Amino acid sequence: MTGDALTALRALKRAGIADSADRVPGLLRSLDDALDREAAGMLLGGKAVRAALASTGRYAPVALGLLASSTVDALPHLLTAALLEEGVQPETATTGFNQWRFEILSGAPNLKEPAPAVTACLLDDTAVFEKVADPLDAAEVEARCAALPAELDAWLTAFEGAPGGVAVLNTLPLSALRRDRYVDYATKARVEAAWHRMNAGILDLAGRPNVVVLATDSLAARAGSLAATDRMRHIAGHAWSEEFLDAYAREVARVVLARLGRARKCLVLDLDHTLWGGVVGDDGIPALKIGGSFPGSAHAELQALAKDLSRQGVLLTVCSKNDDSVAREAVATHPDMVLGPDHFSAFRANWDPKPGNIASLAAELNIGTDSMVFVDDNPAERGLMEAQRPEVAVVALPDDPAGYASAVARAGLFNQFALTDEDRVRGSLYRARAQRDELRQTAVSVEDYLRELATEITVEEYGTLNGGRITQLFGKTNQFNLTGIRYGADEVARRVETGRAAFFGVRATDAFGDNGLVGALALVRETDGDWTVENFVLSCRVFSRSIEQTVVGLVLRAARDAGAPGVRGKHVPTAKNGRFADFYPALGFTGQDGDFRHDLTQLAELPDWVAVGTGEGKFHAP
């Protein structure tokens, strides 16, 4: 039968969904069946419901594009379901059946307004065979397969012009009816080989900036099916199964979240029966099951996965009902632990409710609870978290520990475009931050603390080496993000090249180590000569250390030295940047309603506890 959650969503809609918008993500997460999810997406994508959800301000709007070589009526609805789950409300523009090529080569007339942040182009094997005169001619199929990656490469170049943004492509499946029509094994092998080379060529396109290529067979394995049934192929012209389209929509949703800077950042792990088998408080440390034979092997597998996530920049934390000393001793001393104390950026072992603990973990790490992923074997703890902190992603662990690691990996909640060096060392950066916080407690005054910290910043001009991190900072920073403008890699490169804007990174080091590139700034020049800070973002790791004042002070000085009459700054409210609404006025800018200006006649002193490195670069307008 159709899920109760769908019935509940219909009831919410009847009662006026704006009042219960918080319940929508949880209800959607509990829907598994692809047809139910399509129905839910349809229900929640209707005009009146859209407006009602938008009016709550709890859903970030995003424009998407959708192209395909077959009929994919279900996909916009499935995308709506997958994204509302994560607090994002998509508006999806599509084109007619099999218009994917023409739409882009004709300048994207249907996708331009509003420009899509992400466009998904789902291709099946018609993209190959529509240009094959004789499918039995293996040489012709080979030639066509060899040509398609270059054709898609040219298509992507046109795509960058219009509509631009992120493009999501996929490897093409060879359908059974195509494959099985050859009777000799030599031709079967020849066509398969050409097909695999073509797909490898399509995957290589992921090396282009702002291009994601999804491996269709991986999604099909996750979905448990790939092609539409023969019946639906004939009746409805479907190429893909409903289950596959749902898995595809969920993966595209991950891409959209990464693009919007909403990828999750922190894994919150329970200990007893999760990271290890057994209850340390009852059974004692030696009895814990980690590694060796099952179920210890399954717990070790989860730890190894968490460790690999940590090596890619995901923060690990513990949230466990235990005595703190017992839990820490087990983590530190059990010989089969894959993870050690150093892997955890923060640790909560106590008897308080976990929803409160997760908030305090978030506060300690200076991230939002909506960046957190909660892993706990206990369904009651998971239910409590879902009820009290709907913004926390709760992994639906199976009953059997054998599936724990797979469930966490499959969720894909940490997916992002490209890792930077900072990502790989983020865990240690945060641990160093914890040491700094200890120093803050021992230092007498805040200024003493800041002096002992010995922060030094350097300004770097945008270039090939720091470009990826600068783009990522604009993309991932949510709190200190003064105008909310996020830039694609291609956009930054193009605007620098054409002299429309100048981009800079800010690097910070201190007594405890190198914080890496922590800030990014975009400057444009107005027609009256004023400089405008189009956006300024700063990692939350380095808040409240006067780096932000120093950066703005350097911009003002550079503008004055260049003879500019003034510097303008903006604050455009987003869901997360409210605490910085008065950032510019506090630094001597005047103005209101988010539009501020500093006239450069009198500049405040730079904070003397932040040193400014020389020789690297200096702010300038384009």
Added chain:
Amino acid sequence: MPPEANPNGPSEHDRDAAVATVVEAVAQLLDVDEDTLALDAPLQSIDGWDSVNELRILVYLERELGAPLDYDRFTAAETLADLASLVADTEAAGARA
């Protein structure tokens, strides 16, 4: 032929169940209030009824029944009552098999 004349046809109880299945499918998939669905009203008059949604309802009903519906009868159906009778006959045929 009245239903009672055919010992292999669906019973009254089965027909009621088929009506409930069809009404629920249409109500859930098209998000219309079940109380507004009249069995003898033209399907085209149901809010949201179009060729794409018609196929979604076909897929949904076939999944519920675990058996394919006769496609010609499905596309020829003009009312919810026609669909319910197709569902009831399909179930009765499945039970006999």
